[in-house]
Amino acid sequence: MKQRDMNRDWISTARTLSEALPYLQRYDDAIVVIKFGGHAMGDDEAMETFARDVVLMRQVGVNPVIVHGGGPMINEMLEKLAIKSDFVNGKRVTDEATMEVVEMVLSGRVNKRIVQAINAQGGRAVGLSGKDANLVICDPADPALGLVGAPSQVDPGILHTLFKDDAIPVIAPLGAGRSGETYNINGDTMAGAIAAALKADRLLLLTDVDGVRDASGHVITDLKADQVRAMTADGTISGGMIPKTETALDAIAGGVRAVVILDGRVPNAPLLELFTEHGAGSMIRA
Ligand SMILES: Nc1ncnc2c1ncn2[C@@H]1O[C@H](COP(=O)(O)OP(=O)(O)O)[C@@H](O)[C@H]1O
Numbered sequence: 001m002k003q004r005d006m007n008r009d010w011i012s013t014a015r016t017l018s019e020a021l022p023y024l025q026r027y028d029d030a031i032v033v034i035k036f037g038g039h040a041m042g043d044d045e046a047m048e049t050f051a052r053d054v055v056l057m058r059q060v061g062v063n064p065v066i067v068h069g070g071g072p073m074i075n076e077m078l079e080k081l082a083i084k085s086d087f088v089n090g091k092r093v094t095d096e097a098t099m100e101v102v103e104m105v106l107s108g109r110v111n112k113r114i115v116q117a118i119n120a121q122g123g124r125a126v127g128l129s130g131k132d133a134n135l136v137i138c139d140p141a142d143p144a145l146g147l148v149g150a151p152s153q154v155d156p157g158i159l160h161t162l163f164k165d166d167a168i169p170v171i172a173p174l175g176a177g178r179s180g181e182t183y184n185i186n187g188d189t190m191a192g193a194i195a196a197a198l199k200a201d202r203l204l205l206l207t208d209v210d211g212v213r214d215a216s217g218h219v220i221t222d223l224k225a226d227q228v229r230a231m232t233a234d235g236t237i238s239g240g241m242i243p244k245t246e247t248a249l250d251a252i253a254g255g256v257r258a259v260v261i262l263d264g265r266v267p268n269a270p271l272l273e274l275f276t277e278h279g280a281g282s283m284i285r286a
């Protein structure tokens, strides 16, 4: 790079940092729930970048809460074990054998990978699931889906304790039933329930598309709840996007200020969304 180009680069970096001040002030002590989807996780480098962003958020006074998915990792393990799996409207039909694999993969492999990545960047991540400290009590979402849970009671007390201790909660989407059973909760649904219980300032849903697309494939940057309902009814929103938009509407009704659906594969997507004027993805508000 020529000296003149290097100078221009530094000046632009300094300007971005300086322009971040009002955003840093706005999010001081804010609660930001981030759903980190299985498709957004990517390779080790992407995981490292994500972890660094989360640690930076904590460093500047944000209280980040990570709720993760892991659908592709569950699929891989189910395939190895020759267990067939079906989805209905983006939710996995879950019998007992499937539940065992879901819990093993989510609470074990996926959760600990994220915890380790955050701690390697100097953070203090604590891994838990909805079964810990009565965080999420479930009822069956729909008898046709088996052990898929709908969060009925969320007690965020443990999360406030972790915030006070400068720790970053990393939550696997599992919940406890009323009779000791374990439920599989869609990661988006779980993130929405936690965000609503915390009355979070932002819920960021990181996925592998750049936002919610209209019928001609263009990303809509600002969406109202009514628009989302209409797009779901006419089939423009389908498959894995349904739990995301359903979650967004429920979270907003539950007191979350705004929900953003954005591409987690873009490096530093959460930082761009929170601390720059550009934002990213589709923002859904009441
Ligand atoms: N209107 C829409 N806009 C964007 N994506 C959509 C839309 N309707 C359906 N989708 C699908 O939803 C998918 C995202 O959901 P999913 O794959 O379950 O993500 P994740 O694993 O990150 O939770 C996209 O890859 C896309 O195929």
Ligand SMILES: CC(=O)N[C@@H](CCC(=O)OP(=O)(O)O)C(=O)O
Residues within 6 Å of the ligand: 036, 037, 038, 039, 068, 069, 070, 071, 072, 074, 090, 091, 092, 102, 148, 149, 173, 184, 185, 186, 187, 188
């Ligand atoms: C009920 C249900 O569908 N649970 C999901 C939980 C993981 C998840 O949501 O993962 P992603 O966010 O990566 O899709 C599943 O079994 O795949």
